Structure formats: C-alpha cells, structure tokens
Amino acid sequence: MRGTLGAEFTAAFDRYRDRTAVEAGGRRWTFADLDRWSAAVARQLRDHGVRAGDPVALHLGNGVEFVVADVAVARLGAVKVPVNTLLPADTVRYIVEAVAARVAIVDPALGVDVPGPVIPVGDLAGPSDPPFSPPAPVASDARAAIYFTGGTTGRPKGVVHTQASAVAVQYAQLLEAEIAQDDRLLLTTPLAHAAGLFAQSALIRGATCVIEPGFDADRVLDALRTRGITWTFLVPTMLYRLLDAVAGPEEFGVRTIVYGAAPITPGHLARALEVFGPVFVQLYGQTECPNWGTRLAKDDHDPARPDLLDSCGRASIVADVMIASDDSSPVAAGETGEVCLRSPYLLQGYLDDPAATAEKFLPGGWIRTGDVGFLDEGGYLHLRDRRADMVISGGMNVYCREVEDVLADHPGVAQVAVIGVPHDDWGEAVHAVVVGSVDADELLAWSRGRLAAYARPKSAELADELPVTPFGKVDKKALRAPHWAGRERAIG
Template sequence: MTDGPEPAWPSIAAMTALAAERFPDRTAVVDGDARLSYAELYEEARRFGAALVADGVGPGDRVGVWAPNSREWIVALLGLYQAGAVLVPVNTRFKGREAAGVLSRTRVRVLVTVTDFLGGDYLEMLDGAGVALPDLRTVVIALGRPSGTGVPWAAFLERATTDGLAEVDRRRVALGPDDLSDVLSTSGTTGTPKGVLMTHGRTMRVATDWVAMTGLSEDDRYVMVNPYFHMFGFKAGILASVAAGAAMYPQAVLDVGALLALAAEERATVLPGAPTLYHAILEAPGRDRYDLSSLRVAVTGAADIPVELIRRIRDELPFSLVIAGYGLTEAGTATSTAPDDDPETVATTVGRARPGFEIAVVDGTGERAAPGEVGEILLRGPTVMAGYLDDPEATAEVLSADGWLRTGDLGRLDERGRLRIAGRSKDMFIVGGFNAYPAEIEAMLLEHPGVREAAVVGVPHERLGEVGAAFVVPRPPAPSPDEVIAWCRERMANYKVPRLVELVDELPLTASGKVLKAALRERAAARAAT
C-alpha cells in the first residue's frame, strides 16, 4: 500500500492558525453581506473557542452543530477545535427526537443551532422531543429568533476573555493527529445511526487528498451546496478550503436561480454536488443569462449517474474538470475518476483507489471476486475510521484487525482496477433465486429517453419471493408505466424487470442527496398489497 502525502499540520486547529498566516487578506467566507478574510475568520474562531472555555468545555468534550450551512457553522467548527473539543454535526432534516438521540448518545455539552430554518424552530423541536439530555449545558442560537433557553450568538462570543484566548492557544499546541476530531453519524437510512470516530490526522487527510484531487487553491471560489453535517460538506468542503486558502460560499438551501446568480457575480470556480444539483442547473430556465465561464471543477458521485448527464455537464457547462468518486462516512473519499476519463467512465464507474487506499471486492466466502463479478467492497487506507462510538461489537463486525473495512456496498472491479457500484448489500433483492442489484437496474432505466431519474427497490412477491418496483421521474413526453416495463423486457433479463413502475414528480432524498430507499419500500409494499 502506497501512502499519499501526510498533512503538514499536527491538527485542524494548527491548520487553521497557519491558514491565517499564509492567506491573511484572502477572502475566506462570503455569506450574504458578510465577508471574512482568513485572518478575521481565525480571530472569530479563537473567540468562539475562548467562549467555550469560559463555558467549561474541556479538551475532548463534544460540541454539536445542528444548523444549515452558514458563516456561523464555519466559525463554530474551526473555533471548537481551538478549544480542543470534538465536533458532533446533526442532520438538518432530523426532527427533535432524532436530533436528541444523536446528542444523547454523543454526550454533547454545547449545541449550536437555529430557531428559524425552513419554517422550523430546532430548539423548540428539541425541547418538545421528551428526551433527557443531562450532558447538554448550553445552547447557542446561531441564527433566528431569540429563545429563553438559548444564548444568542453575539452574547456567547462576548464570554471570551483574555485568559480564555490564552488557554485556546495552549490547547491548540497540545492537539495531535491521534486526538479525536469528530463523531459523524452514519446516514441512518437502514437503521439507527452509528457514531463514526475520526481523528485529526484522518480528517485532515480527507481534506488534503481532496485538494490534490481537484487542484483546489487560494484562487478558487467554492460554492458549497453539500450540507456541512455530511462528510463531503465538512471535510471536502470547509477543511479542504482552509487547507488550500480557497474562498467559501455556504448555501443554506438549493435555490438554483440564486445559485446561478451568485456563481456569475462572484466568478465561482468550484461547484460540487449530487447528480440532482447538475440536473437542476442544466434544466434551469434562463440559465444562458448567467456568465458561468469561471466554473472549473465539478465533483459528483452516485451509483446511477446517466452517461448523458455527464456529457451534458461537459458539453453545456464550462467545467474543465468533471470527477466522480466514491466515499463513505467511515472512510472518507476512497476512489475517484481521472481528469482524462471519458464521460462513460465518469458516469458508470467511480474510478480507481485514491493514494494510500486499497480496494477489494469479495464474494460470500470472503475470497476475492473475479474481475467483473459483483461482491462486497472492502477498503483499507489512511482515512478509515477509528471505530464506532461505544460499540466495539459493531466495530469488530466491519473493521478487521489489519484495517480492512467492510463497507456493506456491492460493486465490481474491472480489469483496469476501476470500481463500479452495484448498490447497498441491504438493497439487493432476490427474484426467484437470482440476485437483483438496484443500481444496475437503475442505470439501465436511465438509458430510456423518457426517464430522467429512477430508483428501484425490492418488494415481497408471493411466488418469486421479491420483485423490483421502480420509481421514475419522467422527461416529457412521459412514458406510461406499461411502456417502461415493456421497454425493460426488451433489454433486461426477466428477473431484473420491475413488476411495478410508478411515475413521480421527484424522489425522496436525504439532505446529502441520497435516495431514501426505506420510504420507497414502504410506498411500494403498500401499493403491491392493494
């Protein structure tokens, strides 16, 4: 195994301090009317860290952030590291009880949240969850209406003292690469989310590899649609930008018109996101009114990117670098395509292993699968997690003593070492004894000219055990469900053909752009029963 370059800093806190020295006058954050240089960002982060010290937060204590992308999110993140604390981000789609579950399991001491986002008051939801949070001492309201149980952002920063600032400087020096940096939750689409333990060294490695993969630099302007609670938004977003000195443009929600206007006005260069982001941009009315010629880097990832989408990104948008990759919370970014890969390779594979990573595909007996054969994906590399929070049994189930991580994802390696994703092992269903892989069927459905997006799940069937149900977002003129099934019968093995097809306006997505298969299974099962 060949290792990639080691991060140049002992900790994220040290990386932030050095960014202020290397890029003091460079723009660091643009959020509405607010603009911060790297020197100003660092001072705000130190003040936030000193306020945490005043609040009694010690090294290793957990600080939660339950808020949309914003300047305050970035300051809180970089500031809590100055205090030697550990980040616990919370999914912005969670309701009160779900959020309380994460805060309780991770024993969060201070929570940064908002009281007005998409019509919801997170603090109110938390108060109404009925879950005891004995470790939670302080709630900081980053944005929104005042609340009797929360401390406004500005008032919290005022708690910083000269002694507190001196203390954060001592703690920054004491932090090392093996200290815990973050506890991210798994997506929870198949069960209770687990807390993934990462260290400063592992987390910085994710960020610096992303810089190397994209060529991110101090001249870049990075529009951030990926949510910060997710690995992509936090590590390949905020921390990659700090490592490179790039300007950050946090986006709380995806408003395509506002996004295009911002990209044109600010001469944005980097715009990663799920395939749905690029769909939305390409289909946006009046897109030609905006000068998007500055855009340089597009990075996406999914098992089912249509080849035509990649072609359109390359042909109709000015990106000079279009990359697909594969990563997960437990390992960071493990594979990526290369700059000179053709559209079909970018659309149908997630490329080769990143520096320092090994990829293996194994069959049911644990033996290496032959090239082209589907099996479980195993990873070993420098950013694989330290383990699951307070769950040694779950850790032992997926992480071997010699560092191999069982991902639970299915895929196949071709003869050139490129990885194709076949789906989650839990998503696979068996039709009359044949294994059916949703990602494979979805990719074939996307070849239909009337299909814009597709998601396939397995549903119970009396005779065959399970059959496929497809949810299709159509292109006009929309095909009928029967037409889609007939089209599939001409092109797929019979066991792969969906028995049910439903046309929908949109697919249910997590905040990080993943399709909520559990919701589709419930919907398909209810329909099959009738």
Template sequence: MTDQHTYLTYDEVIRHWAKHRPENIATEQDDRKLTYTDLLELTDRAVGYFQSAGVAKGDRIAWLGKNSDLYAILFAAAARMGVVMAPIGWRLAPPEIAYIVKDTGSKILFAGEEFAETARTVAYGIDPRPAVLSEGEAWKAVRTSDRAEFDAAGPDDGILQLYTSGTTGNPKGVVLTGRNLLGLRPFGIAEELPWAEYRPTDCVLVAMPIAHIGGTGLINISFASGVRALIQAEFTPEGVLDGIESGVTQMFIVPAALQMVIQHPKAATTDFSNLRYLMYGAAPIPLELLREAVKTMPTTGFLQAYGMTETTGTIASLPPDDHTLEGNKRMRSAGKAVPGTEIAILGPDGKEVPRGEIGEIAVRSPSNTSGYWKLPEATAATIDKDGWLHTGDAAYMDDDGYLYIQDRIKDMIISGGENVYPAEVESAIYGHPAIAEVAVIGIPSEKWGEEVKACVVAKPGMEVDPNDVIAWARERVAAFKAPKTVDVIPEMPRNPSGKILRRELRAPFWEGQERQVS
C-alpha cells in the same frame, strides 16, 4: 512553498493560513466575509467560550441548522482543541434530532434561528440537558469571549461526528479525526494531480448539507487549502449559478441537483468559465445528463467521486480524461483508488477475488474512520483486524483498477444524495393502524436516482390509503425518507426462514437497468 503543507491537525492548518494568507477570504456567506486572520481570532475566542462553558477535549457539541459560516467557525475551533462537532440534518424529525443529541451527550446544542425553538424543545427532554444557543446568541458568545490558550488536538483525536442511518433503525455516529480529514492531502500534493491543486484565488462552493461529508467535507477542503469557502444556506439552482459567476472554481454536487442546475432557465446565460472542476457523487451520472452538463459547462472538468461517510468521503474517483460525450465503458465505473488509498474486492472468505469477479469493496486508507461512537460490535463488523473497511457495496475491479459497482450488499437507498435505510422507514410505518406488514425498497427515479417505495400488506378487513401512509411516515421521519409511493400487496415474498425478500419486490422496477443501483 507556503501554499503547500501536510499538517494533520486543524490547529496547525488555521495557524498556517493566518500567517501565510492573512487577508485571504476564509468564509463568505451573504454579505459577510471573514479572512484567515479573522478565522484565527474567532476560533481562539470560540475556544475561550467553550472553556467557560465547561467543554473540554473529547466532549461533544452539536449544530442544528442549515449551512452557516458560524458553523464553520465552531467546527474549526472545536477541531483545534479536540472537541467533537456533530452536525444534525435540519430536515430530520424531532425524535430523530433528539436521538442524535442524546447519543452524542452534547454539552451545547447550537441552532440556526429558525430551529432554535425545536432545539429547546428537544433539549428539554434530555438528561443531562444541553445548553441551547441560537445563532445570534452564539455569534455574541464567540465575539465577546476572551481568546484562550489551550492544548491542541492531536492527529488521532476525534473532531467530527457524522450520523449515518443504520440497518437497525437508529443512526450510527461516525467518528472522524484530524488524520481522517487531512491525511490524504499529502498524497494528492505528491501526485500533482491538477484537480487536487488549489490556487490562492480559488473558491469552493459549500451548498450540499453540512450534516453530510459532502458539506462539512468541502469546508474541510477549503480550510486545508487556504482558499475561500462560499457557503450557501441550502442548495438552490439559482444559488449555484450565482456562485459560479461570482468566482466558484471547485464544487461538489449530486447528479439530481446538477440536473436542476443545468435545466434552470438562468443556466443558458451563465458564464461557467470560472468553474474548473465539478465533482459529482452519491450516484453515477446518466450519460445524457453528462452530455447536457458538458454542453452547458464546456470548460469544466468533471470528476465522479465514490466514497462514504466512514471513509471521510472520496476514496475513488473517475477523472476528467475518462469522461467523453460519446460515452465509454469507464464512465460506467466509479473510477479507481485515489492516491494514498488501497481498494480491494473481497469474497465472503475475506480474501481478494480475481479481477473481473464480483465481491465486496474494502478500503484501507488514512481517511478510514476508527469506528462508530459507542458501538464496538458495529465497528468490528465494518473494520476487520487488518484495517480493511467493508463498504457493503458489491463490485468488480478491472485489470486497470477501475471499480464497477453492481449492487449494494446492504439495503441502503440513495435518494438525491441522501442515505435512507429501509428498516428505519419500516419502523416509522409499522404502527399504522391499517398495516399488518411493510417492506421498503428503492426504485429508479429520473430525478432523484432512487426514490423510496413502501410495499404494505393490509390488516384483515382494513383498507390502506397510500396518501395516509405517506403522511403518517412524514410525521415520524424526515420527508426525504418517507415513501413517495405505496403499493398494497396481498402478501410478502419470503425465504424459507420467513425473511422478507426485498430483492423480489425490487426486481420488477429494475428490469432493463444495467445494474441494480441508480
């Protein structure tokens, strides 16, 4: 069947759909529609441009900007020849952007028009300095370059590098291969799961940020399945509702964004009949929000997706049949392993614990990253000798294989689907002239799932203005990482060795919660 394949390289994928669905729309953004024939030609030309610019297999390129069909083309072209694309969150502060560009060693930094000046400023301070092309310049370079012959990337060549915040304060580059991005598809096809089926007329909405697996991952799903990717520059409730009415059949969204969509006035008059499946993740969905969503979208199947950047996204899911308006025990779970993935709950000794006992979620899957870029020690601490990737999430598994997440072993905060590590924010706040000590925690938020709070101790004789601390942080880290609130406390709770006990700071805010993640 021409609509099913099990290729593990992007070169095979793009060539396949250009042959079998040449006139199908590959990408659509605003008024621009590109077919799979166009995608083949433009990626050929982009490869030609990369070669002329001295970019070869194994090199890195970067993108600074919002979601864009040009990014999708550059990513696919790079993936075909084994060049690694590193998308950078456009909301990051300039020092954070500079760190990623320097860490990747990117030879070219592509930038959306509104970020071109920032890109040039950042590049100026990096040695060797990357070339910088604005979106307009990049379109011209791609369209006017000659189509090129090249040696295609293999399944285990790196093609995507996504950055996830690190507990040491610097983000880590997660290297993903063709096998990581495409390797679970054959298992989904074999299982014939309804939500894994993509029809030629399907359309996937790409509204989540492309610097996250929830953004670029949806472009990957679209191209792998030979369907239309409707790309929106950034999430807006109106954009999502317009997209659904225009034919979106599958989408991914974080619960905080879903709440904004269904509570928008336009939702009451939107026709949701096109939308077959809505995947949500990064946080469990509150029962009341689910009820409101199902009432608003009665013909849509809801799937909770659990995963992380290091697993190339979803490795466990809660299917539509386990969602009920009345609520049930399984809806408090993160679902069970998707086909092709093994999940185990491990104790401190690395051995699997009995069902019902809490331990750390570990994953073994074709989608697991091979490691962090230039960080062998961090890689070894995350992926053990038997290939189990340790997630840092504490959970138990029931007799039916459903995961029930209890807490995060690591200190990460998830706010509106964005990952925030306390150490990173603490480093940004620590230099404030009135602050002696700082500890950052996540507290419950009805809107965002969790929000960032800073607990600070003032220097002797000094007074701390919470609004000034927030402004100070926003100058140094992205706004979503900066604290929403600041508490001034007399002293930090510590253990006998002097380590700050964040759990004690968190505890009062999480009283009455079923579990210590939102």
C-alpha cells in the same frame, strides 16, 4: 502534516490573513476575521466547560456561524458532532444524548428542543482581539469528530474519526478535488454533511468559501455567472436541475464540479459537458471512509467511453480498493464481491458499539462498505448492489428498516417492505410495498411529519402478500427485480 485540525487552521490564519475566507449573506470575512471570531467562540466554549476531547454538537444551517463554530471546536481539540438539519427532531435529540455533548450550538429557528446545555447561534461571541491560548497538544489518535450515518427515525450509528484521519482526508481531498488557493468554492449542500469537509479544505488551502443556505438552481446559476465561482459540489439531482434551468452552453468560469452519491446518467452527462465543459469529478466513499475511496477523473468523463461512465473511478491517491468474496479473500478482476476500502482516513470505530466495529473491519486494515461490485482490468470500480438494506435518494442515505418501522405504525398496514426504485433525477426513490387495508395515497400523506422529507416514500403499491426467501425473510430482491429489469446496476 501537523497532526491536528486545530494546527492546520492556525497555520492557515497565519499564512492567509488578508485573503477572503468566507462569503455568506452578502458579507465577507477574511482569514484574520475568522481567526478572531473562532478564537472568541473557543474561549466561550471553554467558559462552558468544554475541554479537549469533549463532544460539541452543531445543529446549524449553512452560514458563516457553522464554519466559525467548526474551527473553534478544532482549536480546543474538542470533538465536532455535526447534526444534519434535515433529520427529525427525535433523531437530533438522540444524537446529542448519545455523544453526551458537553454543549450544543443550535439555531432555535430550526424548531428542535435540543437537550442539555445549549448556546443559541444568536448568542455566539463576536470577533475579539485577545489572542487565543491553545490547550496542551492533542494527540493524533484523539477523537476529532463523530459523524452519524443515515438516520431517518431510528438509531443511526456514530462514526468516530481521529485527528489523524481528519487531517489525512483533507490532504487527499485537496489533491483529488483539485482545490487551489485561488478557488472560490460554492457550497449549497449541508455543511453538516460533505460540504463541511470541503469548507475545511478551502480554509486549509487559503481558498474562499461562498456559502448559500441551500440549493436553488437559479441562484446557483447566477453565482456561477456573476460571483467568480470556480468550484462547486453537487449531487446529480442538483446538476439535473441546473441543466433544466439553463438554455445552452455558456462561458462559466467554473473549473471543477465534484459530485457524488450516484453516477450521472449518460444523457445528462453529454448535456452537462456541452454546457459546463470537461470539469466533472466523481467521488465514492462513505462516512467511514469520507469522500475519497475512489475518484472518476475529469478525463474519464467521456461519453464515448460508457465503460468508464458506468464506474465510480479508480482508487484515490492514498486509498486501496479490494473486492472480497464471502470468505473475505480478494477476487480476480471482473469478479463480483463486496467492495472493501483501506486508507489513512478510515473510522476509528463506531461509538459505543464494539461489535459493529469488529464486523466493519477485516484483517489488513480493510473495511467492508456493504456495497457489491467488481474491479475491471483497468482498476475501475463498478458498483452493482448493496448488502446493506439502504436506499440513496438524492445523495441522502435512507435506511429501509427505519422507514418500515414508521409505516408499520399505521393501523391499516399489516406488513410493509421498503425498497429503492429507479428515478431519473434522484438515482433512487423510496418505494413502499404494503399488505393491508390502507390506500397508497393515504399512507404517503400519513408519512409526512413522521419521516424526514428525503426518507418519505415517494410511491407505494398494495400487494396481497410479500414474497419470502427459503429462510423466511422478505425477499426484497424479488420486490426490486421488476423495477430494475433491463438495467446492469441494481442501485441508482
């Protein structure tokens, strides 16, 4: 390993100069083009005072400019802070201020007044020929990125990753996601999220990123049929949309479809295998251990093995999985406890939050995930519940407390509890249980504009009172029970 992302990208530019690096908006850029363009943007950032270790926020939609900015930040040894464009404006501003961004590269069309110095995407420097003079070598334990967890309206946590962890996850990903040099990766999910890591992998490997501004089932199917796509990443909801839009089996050239955030339901998987073939790989991880905590391999996606399909696979190639009891000691196979992970690409810590960092780590280099599950005799991880009060809907993290705080501002709401309920497409949907005088439809309409689209409740019910535990806390287990009755998993 070369130790830093900047060094990895530089090596790729030298090795693959004439290969196509990115296709977007009907245009293509070679690795040599990307080299020249990212070097020009790096010099532009340097002119704005950016030095190694300085945070640079990226509030950009999907496009070649995101990739160029990402690489430019890495070449300076600066710290990338990707900001999801689905977040509310207040959360975007909080993130940029929390990291004290030296500068933010923004798309004004997103309509957010980002604080501090900004470079509008239209003002980015264009490709130029002067060679880039790299800064002094950056240490492997220096910060490389700060990713923010969830965040719907409140205070998401900044997850700090070092250069060493950023490089380590790329090598694991190249193996586990089966990214080859001749692959053409179709990326439709936000580059500020997991797709940005896949784009980095593609560049390091010499593969081609085919970037779409967002997911559209018909456009994806057209790309699979006509653009030589061999690899893509989806959340299960997107896969279901593709299955709805395709008539039957076709000779797609796709070799690998990686998915995450939730398992594929057995019925959908049977049809997906019929339509696309044995191409599916499931990942399980979290921002603190990106993407590859466990992996369910292509061979494991067998409708005749429902025990495997209930799982999210076995430990990734350089990761370890442990199930811990309440006293943090490991439990035997088949026993349920908290899922803990260990890998070379764990977070360094939470930004400006030593207490949360200390709580996250266990002795021996393990981190707590907040998920509850068990390992079977074959080492496959089966998830059963979450310690954290969170809903994962369509692959996006929704923190219940933050949604509750917004809904509680409605004058007709006396009490509110937010839970996840089963949803065939999204895995889970956000559901509100309300005590008060507000009509359910009125509350749902009121939440629009106050919450990100993925965080808004999709349903609500009125109740005379909320159940409480013996300790006086709202008993969400009791609220969830009727919705999840008859299911082995208490999560989507």
